Amino acid sequence: MQQQIKLIKRPSGTPTKEDFEFAEVPIGEPAEGEVLIRTNYISVDPYLRGRMNNVKSYVPPFELDSVITSAVIGQVIESKSAHFEKNDVVTGALGWQEYTVVDQSGIRKIDTNLAPASxxxxxxxxxxxxxxxGLLDIADPKEGETVVVSGAAGAVGSVVGQIAKIKGAYVVGIAGSNEKIEYLKNELGFDDAINYKTVDIKTALANACPNGIDVYYENVGGEIGDAVLPLLNKFARIPVCGAISSYNNQEADIGLRVQGYLxxxxxxxxxxxxxxxASRFKEGSEALAGWLQAGKIQYEETITEGFDQTIDAFLDLFQGANLGKAVVKVSDIE
Amino acid sequence: MQQQIKLIKRPSGTPTKEDFEFAEVPIGEPAEGEVLIRTNYISVDPYLRGRMNNVKSYVPPFELDSVITSAVIGQVIESKSAHFEKNDVVTGALGWQEYTVVDQSGIRKIDTNLAPASxxxxxxxxxxxxxxxGLLDIADPKEGETVVVSGAAGAVGSVVGQIAKIKGAYVVGIAGSNEKIEYLKNELGFDDAINYKTVDIKTALANACPNGIDVYYENVGGEIGDAVLPLLNKFARIPVCGAISSYNNQEADIGLRVQGYLxxxxxxxxxxxxxxxASRFKEGSEALAGWLQAGKIQYEETITEGFDQTIDAFLDLFQGANLGKAVVKVSDIE
Structure with a gap:
C-alpha cells in the first residue's frame, strides 16, 4: 500500500489542510506499455490553486475526491515499456502519491548529468x-531597457530577471523579504530590488526606475501591478504570467483600470x-540548459523533505515562504 | 478681426463653458511659404479632453490662454506658397479660429471629388x-469570430464595426440610445447591438455573444470594459483606443483588474x-477610400453650424449626443 493526497473540498479563499486528505491505496501493477515509478520529487505551484476551483480555465479543474496532479520526477522501478528501463529518471504530470503506474506516453526521460533531477x-x-x-516572446527586452519583475525571488521571476540581464536590460526585482532582496542583488545580479513589504511601492518603484519601465513581467497583480502602470514608457510590454495576490480572493479583484494607462x-x-x-519547448529547453551550463543562470530551490509535508509545502506558497522553486522531496534517486 | 477660442482654465472633471473664452484677434498676413486659410470645418474629439490636463501624455497638453487646436478643413484664400493655390481645400492640425495663417508644411490638399470635405x-x-x-493591426479579426465594439455609433466605432463586417466577423455594437442601436443594425449591418443604458450589460453581452468574444475594440472603458472580460475567448485581442467614460474622472479609475482574465x-x-x-497612413487612407467608393462603408456626421457653437459641440461629446463624427461647420466651401 502507499499514500496519496486527494482534494476533498474546494477551498474557499486561502486553502487549508481540511481541503485535502491522505488516503491509503494499492501501488498497482504496470500492464504492457506501462511503467511503475517511485516518486522522487513533487512540484508545488501557485497555479494549482486555480485548478481547485470549479471554473473553466486554461486547464480543467481537479475532480473532487481524486488525487492531485502536478509535475513530478520519479524513477522507474518496473518497466513493461520498450522505451524505459529500470532506474531511468523520468518526469511527467503525475499524481501526488508515492508510486505511480503510468503509460509510456505520459513521461519523458531526463538527463541527470546535465543538472540535478529537481x-x-x-x-x-x-x-x-x-x-x-513570457519574457522573450511577449516582451523581447532590448539592451538598456528597464525590466521590472514581481515575484522576483520565485521560480519564474528569478529566471526572468537573469534572462533580462543576459539581454542587457536594467533589471529591478520586487519581492517580499530582505533575505530575498539580498539574494536578488548579490547572488543573481539584479541591478536593484525592492522589498514591497517595507516601503511605499509607488515611491520605491519610481526611485528604482528613473528612466521609466519598458517591461513589467507580472507575477503577482494587485497593488504592485497597479503601481507599475503610471511609470510605463511608450511602447511598454507587460507579459501577464500570474496574479498570485488574487488567487485566494473570494470576490472580484478590484483595482486600477488599465485602459487609460495603456x-x-x-x-x-x-x-x-x-x-x-508547447510547440517551441525544445528551443526554450536548449537555451535554458545552455545558459545553466555556462553559469549564466543560477537557480534556487526550497526543498521540503517528506511526502507527508506536501500539503504544507503547497500552503506555504501563499505565505511567500519560498525562495526559488518549491519542491517536495519524497525519496532518493538510487 | 476674427474670433478664436482659447483654453483659459484646466477643466476640473467635466469641462464647462467657463473653461474657454472667445477672443478677437487679427486675421494675419501670409509670409513667403505660408497661406491664409478660411476655416470651413472643425473636428471636435473626445481625446482633446486629455490635452486640457497638465499631464504628460502622447501629445503635449494645451497651453493655457492659447488657442485650442484640432483637425480642421479650410480653403486657401491667399497663397504665398508654390504648392497651394487660392481655393484649394486643405486639412491640418489648426487652431479653433475663423482664419489661420499656416506654413505650407502644416497642411495637405484633399480631393473633394472623392468625398465631401468633412x-x-x-x-x-x-x-x-x-x-x-486598431482593428486590423492589433486585433486582425478572422472570418466567423465575434467582434464587440463599444462607442459603436461614434466616429471610430462605426467604422470599426463595418471593417469587421468586411472581414467576415460577427459584429456586436454597444451604444447608448435606441436611435443608435437601430442605426447600427439597420443602416450599418451590425449583427447585433446593445443599448447599455436600458439593460444589464453583463447579461446582454453574454446573450449577444453565445460563442464568446474574440475581439473587443475598446472605446469607453468603465463598466462596459469590465463586462467584456469574463467572456473573452482563448487568444482574444483588445485594441484599447479610448476610455471616454473616465476622461472626466477626478480620481483614479477603479474597476476589475484584468490580470486574471488575461x-x-x-x-x-x-x-x-x-x-x-503615421508611417502607414497612406495604406490606411487608400483602403478606406476604396471601401467608401465601393459603398462598403457608410459614415454619419453630426454637424453643428456656426463657429460660436464650437464649445457646445465639444461639451456635447461627453453627453453621448453625437451620432458618428462630431464636426462644426464654420463656413461654406466656395
Missing part, C-alpha cells in the same frame, strides 16, 4: 520555460500560459 | 485611420494612438 521541475522545466517565453503609453499586456508555447 | 475629418481622416489600424484566456490588450501608425 532542476527539471524548475529552471529546466515548466517554470524556466514560463520565464523564457493608451497613454501605447503599451501592451498579454496573458499567457506556458502551454501556449 | 469626410476628411472622419472616415477618410483621423477617426477612420484609428478604426483601421491569463485565463491568453488574451492581449494593446493601447495605441493613431500617430503610432
Amino acid at each position: 532542476a527539471y521541475l524548475s529552471v529546466l522545466g515548466m517554470t524556466g520555460l514560463t520565464a523564457y517565453f 493608451i497613454k503609453s501605447s503599451a501592451l499586456m498579454k496573458g499567457f500560459t506556458v502551454g501556449d508555447y | 469626410a476628411y475629418l472622419s472616415v477618410l481622416g483621423m477617426t477612420g485611420l484609428t478604426a483601421y489600424f 491569463i485565463k484566456s491568453s488574451a492581449l490588450m494593446k493601447g495605441f494612438t493613431v500617430g503610432d501608425y
Whole structure:
C-alpha cells in the first residue's frame, strides 16, 4: 500500500489542510506499455490553486475526491515499456502519491548529468520555460531597457530577471523579504530590488526606475501591478504570467483600470500560459540548459523533505515562504 | 478681426463653458511659404479632453490662454506658397479660429471629388485611420469570430464595426440610445447591438455573444470594459483606443483588474494612438477610400453650424449626443 493526497473540498479563499486528505491505496501493477515509478520529487505551484476551483480555465479543474496532479520526477522501478528501463529518471504530470503506474506516453526521460533531477521541475522545466517565453516572446527586452519583475525571488521571476540581464536590460526585482532582496542583488545580479513589504511601492518603484519601465513581467497583480502602470514608457510590454495576490480572493479583484494607462503609453499586456508555447519547448529547453551550463543562470530551490509535508509545502506558497522553486522531496534517486 | 477660442482654465472633471473664452484677434498676413486659410470645418474629439490636463501624455497638453487646436478643413484664400493655390481645400492640425495663417508644411490638399470635405475629418481622416489600424493591426479579426465594439455609433466605432463586417466577423455594437442601436443594425449591418443604458450589460453581452468574444475594440472603458472580460475567448485581442467614460474622472479609475482574465484566456490588450501608425497612413487612407467608393462603408456626421457653437459641440461629446463624427461647420466651401 502507499499514500496519496486527494482534494476533498474546494477551498474557499486561502486553502487549508481540511481541503485535502491522505488516503491509503494499492501501488498497482504496470500492464504492457506501462511503467511503475517511485516518486522522487513533487512540484508545488501557485497555479494549482486555480485548478481547485470549479471554473473553466486554461486547464480543467481537479475532480473532487481524486488525487492531485502536478509535475513530478520519479524513477522507474518496473518497466513493461520498450522505451524505459529500470532506474531511468523520468518526469511527467503525475499524481501526488508515492508510486505511480503510468503509460509510456505520459513521461519523458531526463538527463541527470546535465543538472540535478529537481532542476527539471524548475529552471529546466515548466517554470524556466514560463520565464523564457513570457519574457522573450511577449516582451523581447532590448539592451538598456528597464525590466521590472514581481515575484522576483520565485521560480519564474528569478529566471526572468537573469534572462533580462543576459539581454542587457536594467533589471529591478520586487519581492517580499530582505533575505530575498539580498539574494536578488548579490547572488543573481539584479541591478536593484525592492522589498514591497517595507516601503511605499509607488515611491520605491519610481526611485528604482528613473528612466521609466519598458517591461513589467507580472507575477503577482494587485497593488504592485497597479503601481507599475503610471511609470510605463511608450511602447511598454507587460507579459501577464500570474496574479498570485488574487488567487485566494473570494470576490472580484478590484483595482486600477488599465485602459487609460495603456493608451497613454501605447503599451501592451498579454496573458499567457506556458502551454501556449508547447510547440517551441525544445528551443526554450536548449537555451535554458545552455545558459545553466555556462553559469549564466543560477537557480534556487526550497526543498521540503517528506511526502507527508506536501500539503504544507503547497500552503506555504501563499505565505511567500519560498525562495526559488518549491519542491517536495519524497525519496532518493538510487 | 476674427474670433478664436482659447483654453483659459484646466477643466476640473467635466469641462464647462467657463473653461474657454472667445477672443478677437487679427486675421494675419501670409509670409513667403505660408497661406491664409478660411476655416470651413472643425473636428471636435473626445481625446482633446486629455490635452486640457497638465499631464504628460502622447501629445503635449494645451497651453493655457492659447488657442485650442484640432483637425480642421479650410480653403486657401491667399497663397504665398508654390504648392497651394487660392481655393484649394486643405486639412491640418489648426487652431479653433475663423482664419489661420499656416506654413505650407502644416497642411495637405484633399480631393473633394472623392468625398465631401468633412469626410476628411472622419472616415477618410483621423477617426477612420484609428478604426483601421486598431482593428486590423492589433486585433486582425478572422472570418466567423465575434467582434464587440463599444462607442459603436461614434466616429471610430462605426467604422470599426463595418471593417469587421468586411472581414467576415460577427459584429456586436454597444451604444447608448435606441436611435443608435437601430442605426447600427439597420443602416450599418451590425449583427447585433446593445443599448447599455436600458439593460444589464453583463447579461446582454453574454446573450449577444453565445460563442464568446474574440475581439473587443475598446472605446469607453468603465463598466462596459469590465463586462467584456469574463467572456473573452482563448487568444482574444483588445485594441484599447479610448476610455471616454473616465476622461472626466477626478480620481483614479477603479474597476476589475484584468490580470486574471488575461491569463485565463491568453488574451492581449494593446493601447495605441493613431500617430503610432503615421508611417502607414497612406495604406490606411487608400483602403478606406476604396471601401467608401465601393459603398462598403457608410459614415454619419453630426454637424453643428456656426463657429460660436464650437464649445457646445465639444461639451456635447461627453453627453453621448453625437451620432458618428462630431464636426462644426464654420463656413461654406466656395
